[in-house]
Amino acid sequence: MTKDVLLSISGLHYDVAGVTEEDENEPIEVITPAAYYFKNGKHYVIYDEVVEGMPGTIKNKIRIAEDGKLEIMKSGLANTHMVFEKGKINMTEYETPYGELLVGIHTKEMTVKSEEKIIDVHVNYELDVNGEMVADCNIEMNIKALDR
Template identity: 70%
Template structure:
């Protein structure tokens, strides 16, 4: 894997509040997808991906660091406009404080599934989890990440690590 990578993160969440949307439906919210250049390095058996996130309508950025420890753990650390350290471990519940410009939330992450596929120039991560905010279950969520070396062919099959 090269130092310069292209990171694609797609997130989806399904509302668990039972409160219908404006149109009367209780369906999933649309996917959120971010595609951004990032830096990659591998140290002490862990993958690291670092990138800056621009927040629309606000000055400043959020510095993001993603740490992948095999197929056991995914961590997302944010600093700047938002501050948190979210930990995803299969079949575990992890609590964290999530500081935003609008206030602080206590977030619980119950990771149901965590999958990792690696090849020489690509890493694919899939996470399925339940999200609690301030003790209330708010959504079933999924995150899909793809880390790809600059210049790597699009698509291609990844093999498990």
Template identity: 45%
Template sequence: MKKEVLLALKGLQFAAAEEDARALETITPAEYYKRNDSHYIIYDEVMEDFSETVKNTIKIKGSQVEVTKKGFINVHMIFEQNKRNMTRYGTPYGDILIGIDTGDIRIIEDEDSIHVDVDYSLEANYEHMADCKLEMNISPREEMLEL
């Protein structure tokens, strides 16, 4: 795969009430490299109402996905099939203890792309917040631009 890629992210959170389901979709340019059997995708995230960007790194190795955010938001989330991981989600307003209880992870690698699906439950301060789905598509920039 080429170094310059497009990252298509789709997230969906299902809260207790149906009307509280929230979807997020974004496509952003990213940098890709592979080192020691791990795939790395690096991109900057601009968040509404903040001038500072957040540096994001996604690491995919085997059946594990890690997402690291650095900037005014700081977190290191680990998604491992059928495992629960706890981490601190640092925001400008204070830290939140979050739990990620990963159910299923599906990773499909092709010569020119990677597709990742993650199903997980999200907790904040030991309280269940939502059941979530995360979908990632990583492909060469020119391939996505043709769509």
């Protein structure tokens, strides 16, 4: 895979109580150029995220291990280290400009499909905040080599 990639991440959150408006269940999608490298059996993707209405950015690093572990590390306007492992619950602090949250991630399903020029990741997880279940979530990630 080339160093320059195009990253597409879409996320969908289903409210646990089921009382949200239907249009609130629209997926959120980000498509951005990113840097890719492979080191010690792990795929790394690095990109900057702009937050609307706020000065500064969030630096993101995604680490995909071939043993089925996904990590998303954020620094800058938001700081966290989220870990996704099938069948496990991982807790992390999530610092935002508005305060800090204790986030629990219970990964129910995760698949990683890696080919020469493309990596597809699917994660289904339960999200709890400060000990309270708030949503069922899906993340779809597509990392595609940019041919020069």
